[in-house]
Amino acid sequence: MSIISISNLSKTYATGFSALKNINLDIRAGEIFALLGPNGAGKTTLIGTICGLVMPSTGTVTVGGHDNIKDYRAARSMIGLVPQELHTDAWESPWSTASFSRGLFGKPANPALIEKILKDLSLWDKRKSQIITLSGGMKRRVMIAKALAHEPQILFLDEPTAGVDVELRKAMWDVVRELRAAGVTIILTTHYIEEAEEMADRVGVINNGEIMLVEDKATLMQKLGRKQLKLHLQDKLSALPAALAAHHLELSADGSELVYTYDTKGERTGITTLLNDLGAAGVRFNDLNTTQSSLEDIFVNLVHRQ
C-alpha cells in the first residue's frame, strides 16, 4: 500500500530552471526509502513539493490519500520534516522548541513523549540550553526532535547525517530503525551510499530532475553480490570452445578476454571447475582480475550516462 503517491510532477522555478521533470513515484507505507542523487539533482525540491512548501508546475501529490494542496493541513500533519538547512529558534531550548512544534499541529501536550524523543537523540542533558549554544550536530538532532514531536506517520530526513560524527550517526540510525519498527515511513536523502545500503528498503536515484531508478535494496544487493572474473587470454579466440559452454562465459568483442560472472554468496563459485576445464580445453591466460559491482558503481554509471 502506498502512503505517498506522486504523479506527473514537474517543477520549473521562476528562473526558468526545470528542477523536476515528470516525476512518478509511490512511497510504500512503512518503508525506508533512500533518495540518492548528486548536488542539484532535485532531492530537496522534490521533498519540498511533497511537503507543500514548493508549488509544483504540473502534477499532483497525495499523502495518506489527502491532496497535498487542496487538503494541505491533513496532508502536512502526517509529515515530520527535517530540512537540509538548519533553521532553529536560536534563543529557545530543545525542550520548548519540540513542545511548541507539537502544539502547532494541534496535539495535546505530552511531556513524557518529548522526554523520550530528547533522550533517544541524546539531547536530554541539553534540553534547557539555548539552541545557539549547541554544536552543529546537536542542532541537527534538535531539528529531528522537533519533526518527531507531533508523532508523524511519515518522516523526511534531508541529509540528516551531514556533519554528524560517526558515533552519533549510528545513534541516529538506531532512532530511525526504532521509528520504522513503530510503523513510521521514512524518506531520506544522503550522500553516503553505504548508509543507503545499510538502512534502506528501497533506493531511488534522481539526476537532473529525473528519477533514473527505483529498486528494492534486496534486488540491488543481489547485484552487489555478483562478481566478475576476467581472464586475459594469451591467444585470442574467435569463438567460445564448445567444451566450455556449460560455464556461461562471455567472450569480449576482440576475443582477448573471457568474463565469468558468479555469485559471491553462492555455496560454490564454480571457479575451480572453470579453471580445470580451461586447462583441459587448452585455453591459456596471462592475467586475471576480479571486480565487484557496488551501489556506488551503479549510481555513478547512471549519473554519468547522461
Ligand SMILES: Nc1ncnc2c1ncn2[C@@H]1O[C@H](COP(=O)(O)OP(=O)(O)OP(=O)(O)O)[C@@H](O)[C@H]1O
Ligand atoms: N528557489 C529556487 N530558484 C531557482 N532554482 C532553484 C531554487 N531552488 C533550487 N533551485 C535549483 O534546482 C536544482 C535542484 O536543487 P535541489 O536543492 O532540489 O537539489 P538537491 O538534489 O537537493 O541538491 P543537494 O544534494 O546539493 O542538496 C538546482 O539546480 C538548484 O539550483
Ligand SMILES: [Mg+2]
Ligand atoms: Mg538538497
